[in-house]
Amino acid sequence: MCIGDRLVELGSAASDDDISAWGRLWRLDALLQLGRRLEFDTELMEFAAVVSRHPAPAWHWRLASVKTCLALLEDRLADIPSLIHDMTQLGESAGVDGADWMALIIRSAFARRTGEGLDEIEAEVRQALAGAPFFAQGWRAGLLVGLDRIDEANTIWRAIAPHLDAMPKESVEWLIAMSGYAENAIIARDVSAAARLRKALEPYAHQHVTGAATTPYGGPVSLPLARLCAFLGDRSAATLWFEDAVNRAEAMNAPWYAASARHELAQLERHESPLSPREWEVARRVATGESNRAIAARMFLSERTVERHVSNALRKLGMSSRSALAAWVVGGSVPRSD
Incomplete structure (x- = not known):
C-alpha cells in the first residue's frame, strides 16, 4: 500500500500517467486484499480516469481485467461472458504478454462458479x-x-x-x-x-x-x-x-x-451436508417447486448443468427423488443414507 501511495505522489508531481497508473493499480491490489471496499471503489474511479487518457493499450486491458473480476466478485454472472470477450480482445490487440493466461484464470473461475464448460476448461488448464x-x-x-x-x-x-x-x-x-x-x-x-x-x-x-x-x-x-x-x-x-x-x-x-x-x-x-454451495442453491430452488429449466434460466446455467447438480445432490445425500431432496432442504428431516 505504501509503495502504491508513493507512486501516486510521484506520478502526480511529475505529471506521468504511467507512474500514476501503476500506483493506482497497486493500491487497488492492496485495498482488495484488505477488504476496504469503499476505498477500492474510489480508487477504481481514479484508476479509470488515468487509464482513459493513457495511450498504451495494455492499460485499457488491465482496466478491463479489473472490471471483469469485479463483476465476478459481485456475482453478475450474466455480464461475465461479454466482459471476458472484450478483455481478451483488448489483450490480443495490445499484444500483452500473458493475456491468454490471465483470460484462462478468469474463465476458469467463472466455470467453477457456474459449472459451465468445466470439462473444456480443465483440459485447457491441464495443457497450460x-x-x-x-x-x-x-x-x-x-x-x-x-x-x-x-x-x-x-x-x-x-x-x-x-x-x-x-x-x-x-x-x-x-x-x-x-x-x-x-x-x-x-x-x-x-x-x-x-x-x-x-x-x-x-x-x-x-x-x-x-x-x-x-x-x-x-x-x-x-x-x-x-x-x-x-x-x-x-x-x-x-x-x-x-x-x-x-x-x-x-x-x-x-x-x-x-x-x-x-x-x-x-x-x-x-446438520452436516456434503453439498457444495452451488448444489445447495439448486436444491433450494428444487424445494420451491422450480423446474430444471426455470432454475437454469434464473441461475444463468444450462439445463444440463442443473440436471448434473440435482443428480450430484441426490447421490451425495443417498436419495432417489426430487421430493426427498425438497423435504431435506425444508426441514433436514430426511436422513442421509450411508
Missing part, C-alpha cells in the same frame, strides 16, 4: 500447466473437484501435501494456493494437512483471497479457515470464522461468498 511448478496443479485439482472427479483430484493433492511448507510465503500466489488447498485437504480427509493449513491461514484471517485486482477474487480468508475448523471438529472456532466470513463478504459486496458462508454456518448449526 505443462512445465509449470507442481504447486500450480492445485488449480487443476479444484476444477477436478468441480467435475466430481475426486480420485484424480486426490492424486494431485497427495503429491502436493508433503511439500506445503516449501512454497515461499513471499509468493503472490501463496495465500491463493493455501486457501484453495483447504478444499483439497478436506475432500481427501487429510487431517494432518488440514491442521497445518489452519495454522498457516490464521494470521491472515482478516484479509481476502486475492493476488491482484486483475485476477479473480477468492472471498474472505476466514471462509476456508472456517471450513478447516469444521472439518477438524472445532465447531466453536468454525462458527466464529463462518460469521466473520459472512460479515466480510457482505462488506465487500460479494454475495456468492456471503451466501456460501451463511449456508455452511446453517449446516454446522443444523
